[in-house]
Every structure is written in C-alpha cells, then in structure tokens.
Amino acid sequence: MKMKMKSNVQFVQGNKACILGALDAGYKFYGGYPITPSTELAELSAVELPKVGGKFIQMEDEIAGIAAAIGASLTGKKSMTATSGPGFSLKQENIGYAMMAEIPLVIVNVQRGGPSTGLPTSPAQGDMMQAKWGTHGDHPVIALTPESVQETYYMTIRAFNLAEKYRMPVMLMTDEVIGHMREKIVIPNKEDIEIIDRVQPNEKEGYLPYGVKDGETVPKMASFGDGYRYHVTGLAHDETGFPSNSNENAKRLLDRLMNKVNHNLDDILDYEEYMLEDAEHIVLSYGATARSARAAIKQMRQEGIKAGMFRLKTVWPFPEERLLELSKNVKNVLVAEMNLGQMVLEVERVVKDNAKILFCGRADGEIITPEEIVETLKEEF
Amino acid sequence: MNKYVKKYLRNDKLAHMWCPGCGHGIIMHQIIKAIDNLGLDKDNICVVSGIGCSSRAPGYMDFDTLHTTHGRALAFATGIKLANPDMKVIVVSGDGDASAIGGNHLIHACRRNIDITTIVFNNTIYGMTGGQFSPTTATNDLASTAPYGSIDRPFDIAKLAAAAGASYSARSTVYHANNLEKLIEEALQVKGFSLVEAMSMCPTSYGRRNKKGTVSDMLEDYKETYININAFNKLPLEKREGKIEMGVFKNETYPEYTAEYQKIIDRLKGDK
Ligand SMILES: Cc1ncc(C[n+]2csc(CCOP(=O)(O)OP(=O)(O)O)c2C)c(N)n1
Ligand code: SF4
Ligand SMILES: [Mg+2]
Numbered sequence: 001m002k003m004k005m006k007s008n009v010q011f012v013q014g015n016k017a018c019i020l021g022a023l024d025a026g027y028k029f030y031g032g033y034p035i036t037p038s039t040e041l042a043e044l045s046a047v048e049l050p051k052v053g054g055k056f057i058q059m060e061d062e063i064a065g066i067a068a069a070i071g072a073s074l075t076g077k078k079s080m081t082a083t084s085g086p087g088f089s090l091k092q093e094n095i096g097y098a099m100m101a102e103i104p105l106v107i108v109n110v111q112r113g114g115p116s117t118g119l120p121t122s123p124a125q126g127d128m129m130q131a132k133w134g135t136h137g138d139h140p141v142i143a144l145t146p147e148s149v150q151e152t153y154y155m156t157i158r159a160f161n162l163a164e165k166y167r168m169p170v171m172l173m174t175d176e177v178i179g180h181m182r183e184k185i186v187i188p189n190k191e192d193i194e195i196i197d198r199v200q201p202n203e204k205e206g207y208l209p210y211g212v213k214d215g216e217t218v219p220k221m222a223s224f225g226d227g228y229r230y231h232v233t234g235l236a237h238d239e240t241g242f243p244s245n246s247n248e249n250a251k252r253l254l255d256r257l258m259n260k261v262n263h264n265l266d267d268i269l270d271y272e273e274y275m276l277e278d279a280e281h282i283v284l285s286y287g288a289t290a291r292s293a294r295a296a297i298k299q300m301r302q303e304g305i306k307a308g309m310f311r312l313k314t315v316w317p318f319p320e321e322r323l324l325e326l327s328k329n330v331k332n333v334l335v336a337e338m339n340l341g342q343m344v345l346e347v348e349r350v351v352k353d354n355a356k357i358l359f360c361g362r363a364d365g366e367i368i369t370p371e372e373i374v375e376t377l378k379e380e381f
Numbered sequence: 382m383n384k385y386v387k388k389y390l391r392n393d394k395l396a397h398m399w400c401p402g403c404g405h406g407i408i409m410h411q412i413i414k415a416i417d418n419l420g421l422d423k424d425n426i427c428v429v430s431g432i433g434c435s436s437r438a439p440g441y442m443d444f445d446t447l448h449t450t451h452g453r454a455l456a457f458a459t460g461i462k463l464a465n466p467d468m469k470v471i472v473v474s475g476d477g478d479a480s481a482i483g484g485n486h487l488i489h490a491c492r493r494n495i496d497i498t499t500i501v502f503n504n505t506i507y508g509m510t511g512g513q514f515s516p517t518t519a520t521n522d523l524a525s526t527a528p529y530g531s532i533d534r535p536f537d538i539a540k541l542a543a544a545a546g547a548s549y550s551a552r553s554t555v556y557h558a559n560n561l562e563k564l565i566e567e568a569l570q571v572k573g574f575s576l577v578e579a580m581s582m583c584p585t586s587y588g589r590r591n592k593k594g595t596v597s598d599m600l601e602d603y604k605e606t607y608i609n610i611n612a613f614n615k616l617p618l619e620k621r622e623g624k625i626e627m628g629v630f631k632n633e634t635y636p637e638y639t640a641e642y643q644k645i646i647d648r649l650k651g652d653k
Contacts, residue, residue, distance in 0.1 A: 029464050050646045055463045060489040064456035067449065071429075071460025074447065075468070079460075097450050224445040224461060225468050227424035231391075231440055233448035242394060242440060243448075 008187040014152045014178040015040035017185055018082075018108060019048060021156030024193055027106075028054040028077040031068030033061050033087060036120045037176040038110035041082035062087035066094040066107065073103050074232065076200075076223030078160055082108035084176075085118060088127055088134070095169055096135030097234045099257065102210070102218065104163040104198055106156070108172045110179040111338075113365045122365030123176035125287055125338040129345075131171050132316050138254060140261040142268060143171040143316040147290040149183035155313070161196040162268065166260045167218040173315060175338070177288035177367060204228055210253075211239035217260060261317055270313035271322065275301065279308030281377055282326060282355070284347060285336040286312035289368050293336050296370035300377070307377065315343065320350045327354040332380055334358040336373050356380065389413040389423070391443050398437055402596035404555040404581030405502050409438045411558055411579075412471070412500060415565040426469045429458040431483060433475035434509045435502030435581070452482030455490045458497050466496070466639040469569070476503040477515040480536050484516065491545035494573045495638040500565065501538055501576065504583035512586030523590045539578040543631035548573030550631040554580035556603035557627065564629065573637045580607065 012020070018041060019027075030045035042058065049056045055072070059065040062083050069079040083091060088109045098105050113119025114126050127134075131143040142162055146152040156172060163170040201207050201220040209230040210219050219239075222228035235243040236250040244250070261268060275297055276282065285293035290311045300307045310326060312319065327333055333355045335344040344359050351357055360376040362368060386392070390413070399405050416426065426444040430436035432451035439446035445468075449457045454472045462470045479487050479501045490497060506524060507513040514524035514531045517538060521530040543550040549571040553561035561579055568575035582588060582599040593599050610628040613621065 029460070031460055050642070051649050053646055055642060057459065057463055059456060059459070060485050063453060064459070064486055064489070067453045067456035068460030068463070071447070071457040071462075072464035073460075075461055075465040077464045079464075093450055094453065224427050224447075225425060225465050229424065229443055229445055231446045231448070233440070234450060235448070 009184060010187060011182055011184050012149060013040065013180050013182045014146070014149045014174060015110065015180065016044060017149045017153040018156045018172070018174070019044040020187065021153040022080055022106070022160065023048060023052065024187075024190070025157040025160035025195060026078045026197070027080060027160065028052070029069060029072035029079040030056045030081070031059055031072065031079070032065035032081045032083060033059055035062075035084045035087045037112055037179050038082045038084045038087075038108065040179070041108055041110070045080070062090040063094060066091045066098075066105075069105055070094060070098050070103050073105050074224045078104070078164070080106040080108065082110070084110045084112045085114050085127070086116070088130065092134040096137060096139060098169040099135070099139045100234045101232050102167040102221070102257075103169070104167055104221075105169040106159045106163055106172060107169055108174065111173060111175040113363065119365040121176065123288060123338060123367060124363060124365070125175055125289065126342070126363055127173065128315055128337070128339065128342040131173055138258070140168060140258050141171070141316040142166070142168065142261060142314065143173050144270070144313060145173045145287045145315050146178060146313075147287055147311065149178070149181060150185040152178060153185055153187070157193060157195070161194065164198045165196045165217070166264070167198065167221060168260065173287070175288050201228070208239045209241040210237060212256065217264065265317060268314060268317060269319050271319045272311040272313060273308070274311060275308035276310065276326060277308070279306050280330055281305065281307040281332045281334065282310050282330050283307060283334045283336060283373060283377075284310045284312070284323070284343070286315060286343070289336050289338055292368050292370045293373055296373035299370060300374055305377070312343070318346045318350070320346070323347070323350050324354070327351040330355050332356045332358055332377065334360060334373065334377050336360045336368055338368060339363050385410065385413045385417060389416065389443055390441050394441050397441055399434060400585045402582065402584040403434065404504065404583070405435050405438065407555040407558055408500065408502050408561070408579045408581055409441065411562040412473075412565055413442065414562050415569055418566050419569055421469055421569070425467065426471065427458075427461055428471045428473060429454045429461065430473040431475070431478035432509070433478045433507070434583075435473060435475040436478060438473045452478050453486065454478065455483060455486040455497070455499065459490060459493075459495055462495055462497055463639055463642065466643070470497045471569075472497055472499040474499060474501055475508065476501060476505060476517040476538065477507045480516045480538055480541070487542065488545040491542050491547040491574050491576070493638045494546060494548055494635045496572055497574055498565075498568045498571070499574070499576045501578045502581045503538060503578050504581045504587055505535070506583050506587035508583045508586045512590055525590070539576065539630050542576040546574075546635070547576055547631065548633055548635055549575035549629070551576070551629045552578040552580070552627045554603040554607050554627065555582065556600045557607065560627075567629070571632075573635055
C-alpha cells in the first residue's frame with residue numbers, strides 16, 4: 001500500500017484509527033457492549049456507521065454483541081465487535097461458533113490488566129493465549145497486533161480482508177497504550193487500499209454452503225435473504241451445512257478449517273525484522289511493548305551490543321519457521337511482553353536449545369521500559 | 382404427503398429427531414401453516430434457534446435457517462433483522478433456551494420492540510439434556526435435578542414478555558392447535574416484537590418422571606387446565622385454582638427498533 005504525498009493527515013488515538021481503517025475496509029455493522037479501554041470503538045461506531053448506511057447496536061452484554069455481529073455478517077455486512085478483558089472472556093463461546101460456521105467477523109480486544117476486572121485503565125498483553133485457546137476445542141486462529149496508531153489503521157483493514165478471504169473471525173489484539181495514544185497518521189487514497197470481499201455464489205442450483213471445489217480455499221458464502229435458503233449450525237456438519245455425527249466427516253471438516261490457516265501461512269504471516277542482519281541477540285516483542293524494544297535496541301547498538309528485533313504482527317499463526325531459522329545464528333532470544341509469560345512459551349517450543357531464552361515481562365499495569373529490556377539482556381553478559 | 386410438509390419442509394432431512402408423542406412437531410407444523418396462510422415469501426424468511434430439542438426445528442424448515450448457541454438465538458436474530466430489516470425473522474426457542482440462559486436477551490428484545498416473532502416451545506423441562514428443571518417447571522414437579530420436587534418458582538413467559546415491552550404476547554397449547562396457528566399468524570403480522578408461548582408435551586423427560594400418563598392424557602391435561610383469558614378473569618378466585626390463562630395477553634403498537642434506526646440514517650442523509 002503506497003502513500004501519496006497529498007494524503008489526509010490526522011492526529012488521532014489508536015481506537016479512532018481502528019474505526020477509520022474499518023470504515024475504509026467497508027465496515028457496516030457493530031454489535032457490542034461498552035468496556036474500558038475499548039469504549040471509544042463503540043462510541044465512534046455509533047457516530048459514524050449510520051452516516052454510511054451502516055448499523056450500530058449496543059446489546060445487553062458482550063455475548064449478545066458478538067452474536068448480533070455474526071447475524072449481521074450472515075446478511076452480507078462486514079461486521080465488528082470490540083471489547084476488553086472481561087468482555088473477551090464472555091465472547092469466547094461465540095468466537096468458536098463463528099469459526100465453526102465460518103462467519104467473517106473482526107473482534108477487537110483492547111487489552112487491559114487482568115485477571116477478572118483487574119486494572120481497567122492500564123495496559124496489558126495478558127490475553128494472547130486466550131486469543132488462541134479461549135474457546136473450547138481445536139480451531140484455527142488469526143490474531144494481529146499493531147505497535148502504533150498508523151499500523152492500527154492498516155491492520156484493521158487487513159483484519160477485515162483476512163476475515164472475508166478465509167471466512168473466519170479475525171482478532172485484532174491491541175492494548176490500552178495503543179488504543180488511547182495519539183499519533184499522526186496518514187490516510188491513504190482509496191485507490192491505494194486493497195479491499196477483499198467474500199466470494200459469493202451465483203448459482204442457486206446445487207449450492208453447497210460448506211463444500212469447496214478444487215482450487216477454492218473456502219466455500220462461497222451466500223447472504224441470508226438472497227434466496228439460497230441454507231442451514232448454518234455450530235454442530236459438526238457436512239458440505240450441505242446439516243449436522244452429521246460421522247467421525248470421518250468431523251475429521252474432514254476440522255482438517256479443512258485448520259488448513260485454511262496452515263496452508264496459507266505465506267499469505268497470512270506478517271512480522272518485522274529490525275536490525276537482525278548481524279544480530280547476536282534477538283528481542284522478540286509485539287504491540288506497545290515493541291516500541292520499548294525498539295528504543296532498547298537503539299540504545300544497545302550505541303553501546304556496541306548487536307541486538308535486533310523480531311516483531312510479531314501476526315501473533316497467531318506464530319511465525320515459527322522464520323524464528324527457528326533466525327535463532328540458529330544468535331546467542332540470546334529475549335522475549336518482552338506485558339504478561340507473566342505467554343508468547344515466550346511459543347518461543348521456547350520453537351527455539352529449543354538453539355539460543356538461550358530470556359524473559360522480560362510484567363503484569364502490574366505498567367509498561368515495560370527500554371531500560372528493563374536492556375538490563376535483562378545485560379544480566380547475561 | 383401433507384401439502385405443508387411438501388412445500389415448507391426439507392423433505393430430505395426427515396424423519397425428524399423428536400420422540401414419539403413429543404409436542405414440538407405440532408408447533409412446527411402450526412408455524413408453517415401460519416406462514417402459508419399469510420403467503421409469506423420463502424426466500425425472505427429466516428428462522429433462528431438456540432440449542433435444545435425445540436431448537437432443532439429450523440433444520441427441517443426450508444428457509445434461511447440458523448442454529449446458534451444455547452440461549453443466544455434472539456441476539457443473533459437481532460443482528461440479522463437490524464442488518465436486513467426486509468427479512469421476516471422468526472425465532473424458535475425452548476423454555477430453557479428462552480428464559481434461563483437466554484432470559485436476558487428475551488427481555489431486551491421485548492424492550493427494544495424489534496420486529497421479530499418468537500415462538501417458545503414450552504415443555505417446562507430441559508428435554509434435550511434429559512429432564513433437568515427449567516425456569517418454567519412448576520413448583521413441586523420432579524426433575525432429574527429436582528429429585529425431591531422443585532422448590533423454584535416458575536416464570537410466566539407470556540406475561541414476562543408483555544411486561545418487558547413486547548408489542549404482542551400470547552399463549553396457547555398443542556392441544557389447542559388451531560388456536561395456536563391463529564395466534565402465530567397474528568404474531569407474524571405484528572410490526573414489533575411478538576411472542577407466542579406454545580405449551581408442548583415432553584413425554585420422555587417430563588411426563589414419565591411426573592407420572593403424567595400417556596401422551597393423550599397429557600393433551601387432555603392441556604384441555605382441562607388452559608382456559609381463555611377472558612373466561613379466566615370472570616371466574617371467582619376460588620375457581621381459578623389449577624387453571625392457567627391462554628389467549629392474547631397484549632397487543633399494542635410501539636415504535637419499532639429497525640424503523641427508528643432507519644429514521645436516524647435518513648436524518649443524517651438530509652443533513653448533508
Ligand atoms: C452453554 C451451554 N450450556 C448448556 C448446554 C446443554 N444444553 C443443551 S440443550 C439444554 C436445555 C434445553 O432445554 P429447552 O431450551 O427447554 O429445550 P427442549 O430441549 O426442552 O426443547 C441444555 C442445558 C449447552 N448446549 N450450551
Ligand atoms: S426429549 Fe422431550 S422435548 Fe426432546 S424430543 Fe423427546 S419428547 Fe421432545
Ligand atoms: Mg424445554
């Protein structure tokens with residue numbers, strides 16, 4: 001996505017950038033329940049959606065919020081629900097429903113301190129494993145995490161695109177810092193933004209709502225009201241969409257769901273490699289914490305320490321192949337995240353003995369400073 | 382073959398999963414008859430359900446159908462209706478689905494007065510999971526989780542919906558099938574939230590444990606117990622004992638949610 005010189009420059013908070021990105025992606029429906037620090041996403045949607053003929057509804061709780069958004073998506077509208085901490089917990093059952101029924105949907109989680117009501121106005125990155133494992137059963141997950149207001153704009157568009165392309169819920173995992181921080185952003189021209197819409201069928205005769213033909217990644221999705229008269233369920237189902245108890249069928253369905261992500265990693269995976277060419281130490285970070293990691297690396301480079309950053313932009317799926325490769329040439333992999341040890345578990349699984357794994361984490365509502373990262377690494381020298 | 386079955390059911394998905402003598406099939410039949418009476422366009426109808434024996438009905442019905450999570454049918458349906466107000470949206474739900482796990486969604490859908498017709502299949506028990514008590518199980522009735530008799534007091538769903546702000550609320554039983562059909566037909570014509578509570582027998586998970594006799598005994602019970610609301614109100618207090626009202630509890634006009642939202646969109650267009 002190229003940016004042109006005369007583009008629209010704005011000074012906004014991350015939550016606003018998210019809504020601006022959503023609207024540019026074709027966002028038409030919000031269902032949700034207010035909760036700090038995600039509330040601006042509801043408020044801005046309430047203001048903006050009716051202006052573009054879209055709909056906003058404040059439901060009675062978060063479960064209803066995601067349910068309404070799924071219903072709206074079935075009618076062909078690009079839908080979103082947004083929440084934080086406790087609300088993310090409430091949404092889990094219906095996140096699994098959207099995965100099983102293959103309903104495109106964007107779920108924004110502006111993370112705050114937990115567990116429970118925790119620290120409502122403080123940042124955290126404590127829901128990363130919940131994003132992967134929060135709903136019961138095996139299922140594919142796509143979760144993105146931006147490190148700036150500008151990136152929130154682009155990543156929201158990408159979240160909608162991935163949701164439509166792979167017919168599944170996509171999570172945008174921001175945090176209180178990114179959501180509330182104000183930065184300058186540049187809004188690109190419309191023609192420079194790539195927008196993906198779900199593929200719809202054009203033949204009612206013989207329509208198989210959950211059948212894929214050769215070369216198709218996902219089944220074509222008809223909108224309710226278009227006369228296809230098909231059935232959608234969260235039960236294991238066959239190609240017709242009707243429940244089936246056959247083990248063989250359940251396996252075929254789950255394999256297809258998992259492979260939507262596993263067979264398209266080249267398209268889905270996204271990460272940044274910062275000063276890694278000659279690095280002896282990798283700092284792996286993401287979201288707001290990556291900003292401190294970047295500052296820490298600059299500082300260390302001045303001191304002659306060869307550190308670089310591997311920044312996750314997709315946390316799920318996890319870019320394991322690339323990390324494994326990189327880890328073979330370094331001494332340390334330091335993981336910095338605002339929790340007591342979540343993505344570091346993935347790093348341990350992937351890196352194994354290739355490098356020493358260090359951890360810099362906290363979950364007390366404070367952000368991790370560059371100094372803390374530097375100190376954690378220096379303790380090894 | 383029955384003409385309604387041929388026209389409105391997915392015949393390749395039959396036979397249905399309900400037990401012999403289950404009341405749920407009668408309610409589904411009366412729903413499709415009401416749809417036929419009104420000549421509604423099949424392509425424009427969406428039937429949404431939660432989880433339970435009752436919630437399996439949409440799978441057999443030849444419309445756009447959505448079988449959701451337990452209790453959440455009304456929340457999904459609200460999204461469909463608001464996103465596409467031209468669709469006729471019908472929710473099918475059990476007593477547990479609608480008034481226990483989904484009770485909050487029910488009262489809020491009533492309060493918003495969104496144009497959805499909800500049919501509650503009330504067998505006063507959790508049928509699908511084998512006979513646990515529900516919020517409509519009568520005090521002292523037996524259930525697998527009320528082995529010494531239920532000490533819970535039941536909800537009156539039709540009155541609950543009326544009090545929560547629904548435009549239309551009514552109750553009938555599978556014994557009074559023609560009346561049930563008429564009430565569903567009326568509900569489908571309401572511009573706003575309408576609810577019909579349909580009393581249904583569950584011989585398997587309720588009747589047997591509570592010694593309610595045969596299926597025809599259970600139907601006979603409906604005939605004896607349920608009387609028209611006007612007749613009920615004329616009865617002296619001592620004669621009301623053991624009787625339950627049926628009929629229309631409420632039929633009023635309020636602003637409808639999706640229409641009110643459309644006014645906002647139109648107003649914003651005008652402001653440009
Ligand atoms: C979240 C959740 N909790 C519990 C269940 C188990 N469950 C399935 S159906 C049901 C009760 C259904 O009773 P009702 O709504 O009255 O429908 P009926 O089977 O009697 O028609 C329960 C508890 C579930 N599927 N999901
Ligand atoms: S268990 Fe009860 S409600 Fe369920 S199908 Fe059998 S009779 Fe009907
Ligand atoms: Mg029941």
